[in-house]
Amino acid sequence: MNTAKKTFMASIMAVSFAFSPVFMSGKDAGAQETQYVTIKGSDTMVHLVSAWAEAFMTAHPDVEISVTGGGSGTGFAALLNKTTDICAASRQIKDQELKLASEKNINPKEIVVARDGIAVVVNPANPLNSLSIEQLGKIYTGAYTNWKQVGGPDAEIMVLSRESSSGTYVFFQEHVLKMKDYTPKARLMPATSSIIQTVETDKWAIGYVGLGYAVEAGSKIKALSVSDGGKTVAPSEATVKSGEYSISRPLYLYTNGEPTGAIKRIIDFCLGSEGQKIVRETGYITVSN
């Protein structure tokens, strides 16, 4: 409430002093004052958003951006509580959250800023190179518990998942588990980095991570090809963009109402050629336009 009030006051002052509305918590809002913008949400996107923020701040020293993760849900909660200006999300806003937003008089505006493939990763020592969506679903629901059931050696599968607060968890549940429940034996890891760390050290582990993380981890882990109705496709920028690789999703930024001022400048930057170049550099897939 207090922050909202401050932000509101600051915007009014900014409008009267400068020409564009500014979101900040300072008292004097001169045109040259630093403007503060917060971006909060998806852990998957933290990499990307931080890279954007750095590049943007270098080009525009008058804007100060702070980036935090915590999960898409945390980002939406912050947007609804007005504790963040922009919410980064790896899933769409839920109906429940939309309802809450309208109660709180907030109007979430959705902008697709990039695409992400989800790579299924195993230890490099695992002889398997591909799995079908059905096999993955059965591994994650607990129907298969041994690698030999999917044509591998006789060893127990150690299933790794993200925590249920992660947008990736819900996306994977919807598109790979076909809305069934995860096996209770799945180990829920608090962060993508702990999935990579565990897959790297545990020979019979399987996990899923954003394509960007899989690319960055390089040869420490192995990303499996995935077949969905016949064709086996390796996860890569080209296959996600063409839609051939089936476990992929859009990444969003959400703002409260139409973006204005510094927030609009940031979003335009992300969608612009420079921003999309960063998308490619951090291992995500550009939005084709």
Added chain:
Amino acid sequence: MRISGLKENVVRLAFLGTASISIIIVMLIFVFLGKEAFPFMKNPGLSQLLGSRWAPVSFIKEVYGIYPLLTGSLLITILATLISVPIGVCGAVYISEIAGNAEREFFKPFIEILAGIPSVVLGFFGLVTVAPLVKRIFNLPSGLTALTGALLLALMAIPTIITISEDAIRSVPRSFKEASLALGASRLQTTWRVTVPAALSGIIAAIMLGMGRVIGETMAVLMVTGNAAVITMSPFESVRTMTATIAAEMGEVPFGSAHYSALFWIGIILLVVTFALNMVAMRVLKRYRMS
């Protein structure tokens, strides 16, 4: 005269206020937890908590059975207690009875440092060092097990147990030991047969306070136990504790949903358990101080 009396009263009240702050806060926490947890009793009903499956995010049906979380916390607490009690108590006996002054001055700061290590740092240490070690020693598919969590929690409980036990052992009257030695008992016999039993209630209180620390700890277990919500009593399986569940899920949970109030119920259970442990420990400590 009257003015100074008034002044005294005002000052008195102000100090009373500051002294009561912790009581008020504890009561407010209970009230707040209850308020947020209450809706669960109507929808979907309290009996939903009594189940063997915890699947709060589901497209089919969300279930909020807390048995796996209870057994997870219980297993870890038992294991951590089994590990930390012998180390803590023997350490306390050594420091208070056997070690010389210089040695004691050397040990104590290190114990205090161990008590002060942030749990997230311990968790990180556990993830990169202890988990691979556990995996190698016991030849397991993964090091993310209840045992790994218990080892880290034992590290956190040990300073509590040593400090309070040492205090208890040192306040055993000299006359007890002198009598024992005069009767021809050796130093070792005196320590184990006379001093430690005399300090037993204090040691038990120390253990219970240590357990309170263990059961309420969050970050380290969240990082190293694997967080799979299965019912197991095997130290080599992954478990999900009550604290880790709250910490991991609170960030996402839709405000006011059944999942949200279920997490508050877990909070209430945790609070009641730690409260009970502390109460018992205090009782025991009090009795021992009177005797």
